[in-house]
Amino acid sequence: MNQLELLSPAGDLNIFKAVVNAGADAVYFGGDLFGARAYAKNFSKEEAAEAIKYGHLHGVKSYLTVNTLLKNPEIEGKLYDYLKAYVENGVDAFIVQDFGVFNFIRDFFPDTHIHISTQGSICTKYGAKFFEDLGASRIVTAREISMDEISKIHEACPNLEIESFIHGALCVCYSGQCLMSSILGGRSGNRGRCAQPCRLPYEAIDENGKKLNKKGNYILSPKDFCTIEYMPSMIEAGVSSFKIEGRMKQIEYATGVVSVYRHYLDEYLYKGAKNYSVNEADIQKLLDFGNRSGFTSLYLTKHNGPDMITFEAPSHTKSSDTAAVFPEKKIKLTCKVSALLGQEFKVTFTDENGNVGEAVSNVIEAAQNRSATKEDIEKAVSGLGNTCFTIDKLNVDYDDGIFLPVSVIKNARREAIESLTEKLIGSKEKRILPYKKIDDFNKVYSNPACFVTATTLNQVNAIAKYSFVDSIAVPPSLFKATKDIFKGKTYLYLPAVLRAEYAGNIEHLNEADGVIAASFDEMGLLEEMGYPKDKIILDHRLYTFNNRSLKGFNDNGFINTCMPYELSLKELKHRDNHSSQMIIYSRIPMMITANCTVKNTIGCNKSNNRITIIDRKNEKLPVVCNCDYCYNTIYNSKKYMAFDLKDDILGLNPKELRLDFTVESEKEVVSVLDLYDRVFNQNLPFRFEEDYTKGHLKRGVE
Numbered sequence: 001m002n003q004l005e006l007l008s009p010a011g012d013l014n015i016f017k018a019v020v021n022a023g024a025d026a027v028y029f030g031g032d033l034f035g036a037r038a039y040a041k042n043f044s045k046e047e048a049a050e051a052i053k054y055g056h057l058h059g060v061k062s063y064l065t066v067n068t069l070l071k072n073p074e075i076e077g078k079l080y081d082y083l084k085a086y087v088e089n090g091v092d093a094f095i096v097q098d099f100g101v102f103n104f105i106r107d108f109f110p111d112t113h114i115h116i117s118t119q120g121s122i123c124t125k126y127g128a129k130f131f132e133d134l135g136a137s138r139i140v141t142a143r144e145i146s147m148d149e150i151s152k153i154h155e156a157c158p159n160l161e162i163e164s165f166i167h168g169a170l171c172v173c174y175s176g177q178c179l180m181s182s183i184l185g186g187r188s189g190n191r192g193r194c195a196q197p198c199r200l201p202y203e204a205i206d207e208n209g210k211k212l213n214k215k216g217n218y219i220l221s222p223k224d225f226c227t228i229e230y231m232p233s234m235i236e237a238g239v240s241s242f243k244i245e246g247r248m249k250q251i252e253y254a255t256g257v258v259s260v261y262r263h264y265l266d267e268y269l270y271k272g273a274k275n276y277s278v279n280e281a282d283i284q285k286l287l288d289f290g291n292r293s294g295f296t297s298l299y300l301t302k303h304n305g306p307d308m309i310t311f312e313a314p315s316h317t318k319s320s321d322t323a324a325v326f327p328e329k330k331i332k333l334t335c336k337v338s339a340l341l342g343q344e345f346k347v348t349f350t351d352e353n354g355n356v357g358e359a360v361s362n363v364i365e366a367a368q369n370r371s372a373t374k375e376d377i378e379k380a381v382s383g384l385g386n387t388c389f390t391i392d393k394l395n396v397d398y399d400d401g402i403f404l405p406v407s408v409i410k411n412a413r414r415e416a417i418e419s420l421t422e423k424l425i426g427s428k429e430k431r432i433l434p435y436k437k438i439d440d441f442n443k444v445y446s447n448p449a450c451f452v453t454a455t456t457l458n459q460v461n462a463i464a465k466y467s468f469v470d471s472i473a474v475p476p477s478l479f480k481a482t483k484d485i486f487k488g489k490t491y492l493y494l495p496a497v498l499r500a501e502y503a504g505n506i507e508h509l510n511e512a513d514g515v516i517a518a519s520f521d522e523m524g525l526l527e528e529m530g531y532p533k534d535k536i537i538l539d540h541r542l543y544t545f546n547n548r549s550l551k552g553f554n555d556n557g558f559i560n561t562c563m564p565y566e567l568s569l570k571e572l573k574h575r576d577n578h579s580s581q582m583i584i585y586s587r588i589p590m591m592i593t594a595n596c597t598v599k600n601t602i603g604c605n606k607s608n609n610r611i612t613i614i615d616r617k618n619e620k621l622p623v624v625c626n627c628d629y630c631y632n633t634i635y636n637s638k639k640y641m642a643f644d645l646k647d648d649i650l651g652l653n654p655k656e657l658r659l660d661f662t663v664e665s666e667k668e669v670v671s672v673l674d675l676y677d678r679v680f681n682q683n684l685p686f687r688f689e690e691d692y693t694k695g696h697l698k699r700g701v702e
Contacts, residue, residue, distance in 0.1 A: 345362065
């Protein structure tokens with residue numbers, strides 16, 4: 001088993017030092033760029049350097065969050081110097097989401113550990129193995145998976161560190177891979193600017209307009225996570241790092257939560273699982289530090305359920321603003337002094353882990369006047385002042401009648417402490433390789449093919465009537481029927497999220513012309529099966545914001561991709577699109593949720609129900625159950641349509657133009673395909689009477 005680690009957030013330097021003294025084994029924090037909490041105070045490089053040093057002195061590791069998606073100018077213009085400063089200051093690991101950033105770190109900072117963020121949405125051993133084989137030292141599991149699923153990952157990848165969240169706020173969307181804030185409000189969660197639309201009220205109605213909100217309107221708002229009672233089971237499942245959420249939280253929350261979990265992690269280590277029990281008073285302490293309508297531990301033992309949703313206004317209530325004071329931990333040292341006539345004066349400090357700091361001065365001569373006493377030596381060598389060290393044992397070996405000025409003793413003491421400090425903060429240099437610009441791509445002009453996805457047989461029947469549609473992708477359950485109806489290439493569209501229980505029964509792979517993979521778990525599964533990589537299309541959820549992510553996938557044999565929704569036309573011009581699909585029509589899937597909004601309102605009958613939720617602006621958002629794989633998709637109220645940007649789109653040189661049909665009727669499918677034919681095949685003017693959105697094609701995201 002890997003060494004157990006209690007991992008705390010820190011929003012600033014004071015909190016960093018406080019959680020170290022409260023008992024954290026490691027601390028994660030954001031710098032002034034590329035962190036998923038853009039509105040937090042975050043650390044300057046100078047503050048981060050001090051924090052890393054302070055942590056290392058106390059045996060605590062430091063992890064920097066670099067877990068947003070980066071655009072080409074950012075990854076090529078700013079990332080190298082930014083990361084280089086942290087590597088030089090001894091950061092222990094980077095936490096990343098972007099596959100381009102992952103490869104960037106491997107290329108230029110190969111000795112620095114990489115942790116795959118929870119935004120990687122890794123749910124199975126396949127995604128874990130995929131990243132382990134590429135050099136990741138740790139994965140942060142999707143928050144939705146159970147202890148049993150974690151155990152399966154650990155069993156398959158015993159040398160891979162597993163980090164899991166144990167306390168704090170939950171995203172209702174799978175591991176924060178959310179487009180709702182971005183599409184509705186222009187603030188991208190993928191860029192650290194989530195506006196938390198899940199914390200707002202929504203009215204739920206069925207297909208007849210009947211209101212379904214029986215418990216309250218906050219149907220997308222999860223309670224806070226608290227798993228303190230399950231720590232022994234999580235340890236046995238293979239979790240080695242226990243992560244507390246809360247880089248936006250205040251010092252009293254951070255230190256309080258860390259201190260309680262520290263106590264119980266030590267309880268487990270000293271007493272074992274059989275004698276582990278949590279005091280109700282400590283549960284109350286955690287509630288008092290802050291909670292949203294109580295706590296939930298639901299995902300660890302159940303797939304979903306209404307008892308994890310607040311249903312009421314989700315204010316983060318707390319009972320006290322008073323932070324407990326945790327004095328700086330002093331590092332106990334054994335000090336040995338050798339002050340013998342005719343020999344060099346020597347001071348040696350040794351900590352409890354055997355780290356040694358030593359200083360040697362001039363050869364000691366006989367005193368002509370007053371000689372140094374043992375008390376003089378002890379007093380001068382013990383003056384450690386405001387350092388984080390304290391002398392636990394002192395052994396002075398000396399001769400009478402020696403000349404030994406106090407200044408010599410103090411200088412040796414200082415040099416020995418500096419020597420020990422250097423060892424503790426990690427003076428070992430990590431490789432920093434020279435930056436190399438990524439090669440410019442050659443624009444390949446092509447006539448893009450028409451690629452369509454469908455979710456119902458009625459849609460497939462409509463699509464089959466259009467000869468210009470080259471390829472269609474459907475869920476496995478529709479494959480056989482589609483193959484009989486459609487005359488072009490037929491692909492499998494794998495689920496947005498793959499859980500372990502469904503990984504073994506994906507049918508028709510060998511019959512399909514190809515497959516759309518939507519997650520790293522599916523990439524890992526297909527790779528393990530030996531499925532031809534040139535037949536795999538990486539969906540828009542496998543983000544390719546920058547050309548380094550494209551190159552990283554390409555270097556591993558995955559050449560076919562889909563452009564992400566959040567890049568503007570201007571930004572897409574700097575992306576290599578020649579092997580990419582571009583979605584030009586869809587209902588944008590804004591959230592994929594494990595927790596079932598349908599189950600929470602009308603109950604579960606596993607019949608792929610559809611309801612509608614209505615926001616404060618009276619926008620009607622379809623919510624569709626996928627009972628085959630047990631998740632919900634929340635779609636945008638407006639249709640996403642880019643047909644009127646035809647010239648701009650063709651100028652991007654996409655391999656295929658893609659139309660995604662999800663909640664559309666057969667009549668709507670016909671209407672959209674007729675319009676596509678009119679604009680792209682017949683070069684006739686664009687006319688569309690409905691209200692629609694162009695997403696981020698014009699406005700982009702910050």
